Amino acid sequence: MKLDRAAILTIVLVFGAALVMAALNQMTPPASAMHVPTYVIALAGKYLCFAMLALAVDLVWGFAGILSLGHAAFFALGGYAMGMYLMRQIGDRGVYGNPNLPDFMVFLGWKQLPWYWHGFEWFGFAMLMVVLVPGVLAAVFGWLAFRSRVTGVYLSIITQALTYALLLAFFRNDMGFGGNNGMTDFKAILGFNIQADSTRSALLVISALFLCGQFLLARFVVGSRFGKILIAVRDTESRTRFLGYRPESYKLVVWVLSAVMAGIGGALYVPQVGIINPSEFAPGNSIEAVIWVAVGGRGTLVGAILGAILVNFGKTWFTSVLPELWLYALGAMFILVTLFLPRGVVGLFRRRSRLEPEPEVPAASAAQEVTG
């Protein structure tokens, strides 16, 4: 796989910036002008996790034409798997000092750990679940949906239904995932104090590492013959079928891969923000993730990362300086970007590539003509 300069620049910037920030946070005294406060470290870590979600969305939307309005569900599931591990790590340091049960279970009068919580005390198992849970859900959902050739808006709407159903399910206290409050008050990860600046810095660097890894993986996938077929499926699905390809298999593979990437993003997100709760499943979150990609530039991968960071930075900034007006700013940004920057911010800097999706979304119209 050959990397162009934009890709190299992205990797260098993401990983380099994370490394520099972490190093400055660790090695300079707080009074120093070069010191990066922990607040910034935590924020940057959060942005990078969102960038992973955006990357996952771009992979399916930009290259396979699947507009998922439920991708935050996979992100949240990964987050919950990590959250469960972190809850088990608390051990008897919880408020009630109960070594076996998380606080919220004691609180609700539960007597023993539900079966599906077993195993999460082991980091390895939990990490396996971070990958497996979103992956398996995506596989089942995708297998059903792609096999029946559910496409376009219909697919978007049922992905939304999926995340909405999960939202309602996780809200239920009876489910044993902490209900509305979710999981919080984490103490340690792999034995390291989760609130320590060093842990935060390490988590930031790890997030950067994973983001770069995912970026490279995504580049590999879209650059391979598989990726070319994926683009072919996106634009002219029926043609690929008459050539003997099974679009459903291609979509399923990239869909599951994307779900796993989102899940890993969620897993890294939770220790850095310190809470996971059902509102992560809210359909609005998934729509926002799509907007990050649109702002950055759909079908470019680099744009997804850039969009996630830009929009979230904007959100952090606006909610502080314009607390009463920031929704106008954010809403206006979305409208303006779709109207005037159909190819996103990256489109400003970049010559048009044929491999990027047409802003006009020609996918189905071509297919329609074919059948005519």
Place this chain on the structure above:
Amino acid sequence: MSEGDTLLYLDGVTVTFDGFRALNALSLVLEQGEMRAVIGPNGAGKTTMMDVITGKTRPDTGKVMFGKDTDLTRLDEPAIASLGIGRKFQKPTVFEPHTVWDNLLLALAGDRAPRFTLFARQTADEKRRIEQILETTRLTDVRHRAAADLSHGQKQWLEIGMLLAQEPQLLLVDEPVAGMTDAETEQTAVLLREINRTRSVVVVEHDMAFVRALDVKVTVLNEGSVLAEGPIDLVSDDPKVIEVYLGR
């Protein structure tokens, strides 16, 4: 001709859309290595017939046999394509964002499974085959251009090239010369005859001059069933045919 030489056999195929009979007990036999032209007025069921053969549409009744013992009605499009039936659409349908080269690469016969394509590298053999097809379809000069940038005729050829790359036993070609210049039309006829040396071909076409140029057995469809069949001169003299089609 013996049974063994039959490549495609449609028997009593009926397709109904919302009460409209697109195909009405259609029967058709295609021999191995044959080229057949199918003509008929609009709505005669030409495209629906293609759809049935390629698995896009499932017939209400009837049999579609490919080779000795493969029932096509039980298979879906990719499976049928893998058996060796290629289809060219009325409107040229190629992968516009990809280069001519990549279009052919994706069409080349080979493993279609994601686990293969994910790690596939272009082999010397593939390169050779692509170059050969580029030669045949006269697209060598534009091989690195995106398909979207090709002229209409070039796109038609590219699509035919992609069919060739699939190495099918049977090609279904829907109006290959629509919108082509006379010169291009002529070249296309030559190309099809060349292809027919190794493969069976079904051509659906309106252009009578082109059909005449192909000089093959003609099947005339009307209202979903066969109206007449035979050499072009015989068919064009048939009063029924003249009434519904030629003489309109």
Place this chain on the structure above:
Amino acid sequence: MLRLLALLLLLLCGPLVAHADDPLAELASGSFDTVRQGVEDLAQSGNPNAAKILSALQNGQLYYLPDHTLLIQADDGSYANAITGKAVSDDDAEARSVRINNSIRSVLDAALGSLRLFDPNPSVRLNAAGAVFDAHQPAAIPALDRALAKETDSAVKTRMQQARAAAVLSDPGAAQDARLAAVPVLRARGDEAARGVLASVADQPGPVGAAAKAAVASIDRVLQLWSLAQSVYYGISLGSVLLLAAAGLAITFGVMGVINMAHGEMVMLGAYTTFVVQQVMHAYVPSLYGGSLLVAIPMAFLVAGLIGVVIERSLIRWLYGRPLETLLATWGLSLVLQQVVRSLFGADNRNVTTPDWMSGATQLGGLTLTWNRTYIILFAFLVMAALMAALRYTPLGLRMRAVTQNRRMAAAMGIRTPWIDALTFGLGSGVAGIAGVALSQIDNVSPNLGQGYIIDSFMVVVFGGVGNLWGTTLGALTLGIVNKFLEPIAGAVLGKIVVLVLLILFVQRNPRGMFPLKGRAVEA
């Protein structure tokens, strides 16, 4: 005789002598327990002013002065002596209202009920008998007997007999025969209130308890059956709400193919229009206030429709053929619209009142049909019928269908397609606005109103089949009824989850919904 008694009472409640047993003085005491006693005493006293005073108390218009004089406040705020009716001046500073709580309120209802049993107006008597039934106090039996003897209206008579039966049954001291005879009367009434009275004595030993227990069981069996029908009604009601919410979307999304995430905000704007209309009418034409909703319907249609046209002209039209991008732009728009409303009206709920004719409920056999929901069901069907008629029979509808089916051909025939687009979008938005009027009657009128319905609306349209109004209608009703049948079994949350999962599976089996249609929307 009566006049003498009144005179005596007047003397008794002379300004300074506040006798402990004097009901009027008790009312003016300021202690809940004493006031309650006063209400009971006054009702028994036969005082001719009792009804007047008690209803003033019920309406919060009874005041008292430090010297225990009772005053009644008129609607214009002036005070009059409760007994003499003489106007009282400059006392409002010292006048304190007689405060009541729930236990006084029940005693008051019963007392007023007993007094009003003799009202010349039969509907007042009917309500009075109902109040007496609710209280079911043995003390009311003599009054009921007298009233029954005079009663001519059969409906009122039945109600009085039920009230009497309830009172007799609740009186442990009554004769066993009489109590046994009361049981079938209540069983015949057969509703929850009757069941409550019967159940309260079902544990008593002896034949009365046994009879009551049997009656409760038989009522339960009947109620069980009715509850099935009731569930269907609930389902239709929920379905009609979903239908209203989705109707506009069936146009903007279903017919035009615009994934309009700001659809919910159009509904919300309709609800706020209702609020403004009510405020304006309250201020300027209070006499017509009862019809405010009827005024709000066209207003909401116009407001939301106009905003819809503006949105289409300024935003959507640049994005045709890019359905997924309209999704993003309209999502941004929905954020902005919510914030605009929040800035204009505040973040908290606005109070949209329900007119009297939409309040309360009616009984249909064992069914309780709340008026607001019944009207909404009717309204939803009316809106759908109007919408279908508009698309089918009006010139605009014809052009809309033409543009949807073949834009180029329509343009070639001289139809100004851009304006048709704008009007179609305006129509969909306007219908959403109308839905807002209806939803203001059952839900919060807050900037978040629309958010609660947007997902459900999309589900309904997709489930029914995009571009098909019949599909939308049937889809909404199906989802509503399925939801309401699942809810008692699985609980509200789980029920909804099950519905969503079923919906996902359904769409996977039928990727184009219940009634697939071809149209512009299909190609997304």
Place this chain on the structure above:
Amino acid sequence: MSQDETSLSRRGLGRLGVAAATLAAFGAVEAKTSEPAAAQPTGGTIKVGILHSLSGTMAISETTLKDVMLMLIEQQNAKGGLLGKKLEAVVVDPASNWPLFAEKARQLISVDKVAAVFGCWTSVSRKSVLPVFEELNNILFYPVQYEGQECSRNVFYTGAAPNQQAIPAVDYLRNESKVKRWVLAGTDYVYPRTTNQILEAYLKSLGVAQDDIMINYTPFGHSDWQNIVASIKNFGSAGKKTAVVSTINGDANVPFYKELGNQGIKATDIPVVAFSVGEEELAGIDTKPLIGHLAAWNYFESVETPQNRKFVATWKKFTKNPKRTTNDPMEAHYIGFNMWIKAVEKAGTTDPDAVIDAAIGVAVPNLSGGYAAMMPNHHITKPVLIGEIQGNGQFSIVSQTPGLVVAQEWSPYVADTKDLIGDWRAPMRCGAFNVKTGTCTAGKKV
């Protein structure tokens, strides 16, 4: 993918590079701008953080609290500020997004260097910011009634614990309305769950049978109450006086009460006592059909005291809206803010450690004519008021506890917490001290 198709043009590369570098450098910029603030703490003003959602689902409740804080700070500044400095409000919008609450809390403390934060409404938002306040050692004043079972050194709970609201309300219904059957209806989250758990245990301890208790949970924003109201009606037809104890939250209340009114359930038949319905919520409902239904709070706008009359008048003037109502959490902020002022004056500094120590024992007037004292468990003493809904959207107070109620932060009805107490005074300094074992199980701060 061919090289020339997707690579950046030279100029474009430069521009993207600049943009990305700016982005990456934002950390350093942030660090620089915040640096002078660290050297010279607040530059003549004392900053107070206000962490209430101004958008999203919770804006409906929390916006008012932001406004009341601005009013209180303005008043304090008019009185000359604090320690000779002016107070400065730092308002941020956590947008009803729980992780954003944590982020904004961190920003308020470490970037804006606020002396204390007044904020949060939902339990989950408090849970989300709690680790941040503990880590960065700052103070949060939390003004909303909540489920208890928490006692952090860095949080002052100025809202009611369950025993300061729920149990007196149930007692009132038992005594006044002779209620024998109970419907515990709530939104499915931790506050109703805990409150109902406590109430269930309490009712059973009074001899109420399991059959006479119905528990029902609904999701947030539940809007279709038809069958639940019908089943309440059905549950109430068992011949015993029935009441509903409602912990239904926020938005779901309006449709609930509307359905209640329309199905003809009057307060005299089945009274509903709510713990989350105040004047603000009622402002959105036509209350005529609801007259007589109840709410239990520690404050009502209709409280007849001079302090309250003044507070209400100032509030209406401040918001320039004669229709704006006041409510219980506003009073909690009023008390909390005055307590903080007093504690800072007592400590002579805004340093959190000193203020936390100084705050315990501080007493300020509440609005219902008494005093609120900060107890060692960081909760305050409160009177419990029961009000009946009136036709004008206000409450008529029908009962008031004779004295002040001290909060039980750890519920005696939950097995795991019945032996716990919180005491942040020296030498104990523990949020969860087990009196049986004599150990501090959690929240020890040395």
